[in-house]
Amino acid sequence: MTPDKVSTSSTGIVYSCYHNISREGEHFVPEQTLSYLAAGSLVLNDGKKAYNAAAGSLRFIKRNQLLKFVKHPPEKQEFQSLSIYLDQETLKEFSKEYGITAAEKQSQQSIFDIKPTPLIKSYLHSLLEYQQVNGFTNPALTKLKQKEALLLILEVQPDLKNILFDFAEPYKIDLESFMQKNYHFNVRLERFAYLTGRSLATFKRDFQKIFGTSPRHWLQQKRLDQARYLIQEKGQTASNIYLDLGFENLSHFSYAFKNVFGVSPTELSPAIRGK
Template sequence: MKSTRENLGNIVYSCYAQMSRQGEHFVSDHVLSYQVAGNLILNDGFNECISESGSIRFLKRNQLLKFTKQPPPNEEFQSLSIYLDQQILKDVSLEYGLVSEKKRQDRSLLFLEADLQIKMFMDSLLMYQLSGKLSDPRLAELKIKEVILLLLQQDPELKDVLFDFNEPGKIDIEAFMNKNYHFNVNLDRFAYLTGRSLATFKRDFEKVFGLTPGKWLLQKRLQEAHYLLEKGKMASDIYLDLGFEDLSHFSFAFKKLYGLSPSKIIST
């Protein structure tokens, strides 16, 4: 069975037959997702959450996540996601006079309580998708506006999240990098998420860590790798989790720093 990912604008249907698909993702827009079948494991660097079949999750924008998609035995992983981009939220804000009044410090991942209306909406949206009805962008836009209003009915204060159009403010670069060093993203993404231009990010980074971002990231990732290898982990099991693109690059960098290949650390 092949894997599919149907992207109909801001509504995306995913279907995978593989046992698992691991990766990482920058969540640039708020996302409402319906887990149709299988499990999705999400990790933000500190916490791991499992989204099980039938659950509905809301991901806040501007965050980094690692994910593992697990299909049910002999079946397919299926999910339906609605991306609530800034433009459609601004349109809804103007149309209905909805504004953010305060900063909400919610967790980055919210599981919605069992709400019959939202569950029925997601089931109907899935039927629209499977029948090809959502190829009409006018209908897709109406359905997205509908679910925004349903979300606000369930949690009126969610407007303080949905209609907060501010970009990330300047935050503690040391705490942020120690949490997120293992995400394999460009420096400009790290800069944006810490509320800085790339030039300011590099300057502030060297003041705090005494190294360039590139050197510090490589050193930090390899130090963590050394620790995990001593604990009995295999190089093939950890290199992706630590932000390396391939095993050969990881092994080369590790040997250059420590003078030994990863396999030698395991055997000592």
């Protein structure tokens, strides 16, 4: 069995392949993205809703959002997916070339299903064939395939132009509400600052005024408090929740938990305390 792998190509089209369930990945989506699932199943979660996808599905994922995912390979087979990243430079070039612009305020929805028409299916299969032969190593060809994707999806869902060609950056939003909703995403403070429409310095200053402490201290305490609730009241185990709460590894989570509460997550478990 070959090891799990992810294409390391720096181009706008990336092929991923896994043999094992994967919960790892970038939780910040910086570019407009088309996600095609060739084999396996995928669960995406934007903090408000879970989106389940089966093999053969195609989705459009809006940029500048926080997202978690779980990839499930088929039994004794590989999970396979293609991600087509539509960067701002490519989209601006396309907008100018074809005279397509955003006409109205974009939807607040994060993820959109796209019906895979015969032409779209043919396009996606061609990308898989490129991967098998040579990968996505030719920048000029990759740019053409990105534009081809845009033409195909705008034909079936023209309203996506209001998202694709909206080039505005995040504006200043309510910091307390945003952090209460997104504290469990494991991203850098710079990401939180950007998504709330602030510089890092302004983010830290506003955070201190609202919460009375630093972002790092508040994030760890908030995550640990939720962990204690899930373990003590809901019977969850540390291994099942540490990633969902924004911790990078189990050992760091267990150390931080015991340092704050004086007991390990295992010792706090109802099953252990009941013995």
